[in-house]
Amino acid sequence: MISQPALTVVKDTLPVIGSAIGDITPVFYDRMFTARPDLLRDLFNRGNQAQGEQQKALAGAIAAYASLLVSEDVPNIDAMMSRIANKHASLGITEDQYPIVYEHLFAAIGEVLGDAVTPEIVDAWTEVYWDMAHTLIRAERELYARHEVSPGEVWNDLLVARRRQESPNTVSLVLSRPDGGVLPKARPGQYVSVQVELPDGAHQIRQYSLTRATSRESWTVTVKAEPGRAEAGIPAGEVSNFIHGNVFEGDRIRCSLPYGDLVVEDAETPLLLVSAGIGCTPILGALNDLVSKESQRPVTVLHADQSMAAHAHRHEMAQLVDQLPGARMHHWYEQLGARTTTETIHEGFIDLAEVDVAADAQVYLCGPPPFMKAVRRGLDELNVPAGNIHFEVFGPDTWAAVPEMQPA
Template identity: 45%
Template structure:
């Protein structure tokens, strides 16, 4: 057991001790007001002392643009607020999302102690004398309550597939490289590792670990865009412009330097936004590269011979930037009750003139931003969203405004979750 670790059984209410609860309640406004600064100092201090953590585990692109600091701050603040205001409510969404990200990177339990030591240092560094021994002990308890829940969840995820932080990785060979659009490439990889691989679930992603020119490994997550056939996996990579800037270094390397016959290192598939197996209608709403998990879910529906009613709503810049469109339309055509509506900021000339275009699976091609109020939605449907944060916030609000229950809406965030909508 890690030093300071609490042993609350997984699934039971997570509650602060009677000693710590009033201290956290009193200091939460101050810590919350400075949590972004604390997170920034935490990462700065940790990487100064442990630079090896940037080699394969932490995404330096997210560090460079501040998203990782923002996500950590949001998670800690949300968890502490939960302990004070809603201790009897479950933490499933927050814990599941973070845990799947962690195991997809091979995070080990002992690394939580490293995080603890640097985070507590940062709290004292920022707040100074306000952090009395009693305050430090209370926030120490908050940290280990959170860490213990994550450790238990992650241990369960590893155990479920019979792997460990050191064995989640496999080598695959690139069998095909397909230019989908100017900025999106599909990679089809074939199995070369004789060890058993875990089948993916519809909507899951894998981590890809790449060796960068400076000798540092960097990992990025990519949604699987087609159901596994046992020997192959498929994912799409959108190039992030910026050359060798940290936020685009992996995508640019994959586009420029990884070709058919090369080998790549992928994790086992993970991800908590997974298509539910039911007979209910399903609506997918995506924008841009957010089509990737939707393509994977559609592929699984086709493979399983599903007869569910399926509605795909997709928004993009123009027809030429709609990645995986041919695959998506072919899969929709194979489903007996499926259709698609698309919105383009720059629609094709024919669509702009007529208001509709494309194959039979496409009911209507519209100009402008997606507006779900323009379409009829099936009753009692499940909804899956993926795309830029502002897009998902807008669509989710519109759906709730139309009477869709929040629990019927799942969303996938690429990178750190800066929204935490399911936890609010």
């Protein structure tokens, strides 16, 4: 618990610290990676670092957490903390790594703010950091315990049993244990981390949703190649592109235990599953689970993509919906080409006004942040309760503190 004097100092200094976090975090990462280059090489996503995305995520998380401590009129950040804890668990983060972050973060605060940072301010914000850290550590211990493993012991070498092209830039990999044994239990909508050794010796890690995990004999993941856009400062995807060019049937690949909190729970209430692009992957995991359980639940599936050709798993998604008696599906494509629109195939961007959304629907949402924000606004206009809306973020949660994306 944070002391009352510390809370007073944090409340008084939050505007200054909060406005400076964007300047502090680049200095923090530079200091930490200079002292510990292994962390950038083998743990942190180098692509996100190059774009500054991880800095934005850390800044948003700290500011949101501090705001919650000193004010009741802020969005609930439980969902954000849960996403962070699940991501940490999938990376094998352990308690002894938090002091490393603390050392370099507070050195960066001192470097950026100088004499303005008094010992009293340092002590107060130290309490904030460790309160947030211990909240995450407790959550991560629980996540490790669910799989009955020690903290950090999440990695296994799996066999690529099958590889299939799903669209021009996506492939799916069917993974199994080399000894033929059973895999850990996964829940619909979860992901695994995949670690590969790149040509420069780095061991980079990325997360991929489980599109099928209904059997303990195999898992399926889908990997999208990312060519990068130099004009926008977006580097090519290191891990995804490496997998596309180098990982085939019979190879082994290092995977974590399954984590993630975008889990579709068993219930009878209507489901609304909304995705765009590669965001269809956790939705496929949910659909496969529903089919395996012969669910009678009302399900509406909405998917947006650039074109039919770009839509990964298009045929599989349609087959799964056909197997669910209470399910229906709509597509939106930015480019339909010579195809004509129908009652369920639309041209342009997703429009919730064209479908019936049940007032009590549980909504699961995954796709690029601009898409998800647009859909969230549409759900608000339909008066869907914020607590019914669940979403997954691919990459750093840079917009977790944005009120319009927060559940109540």
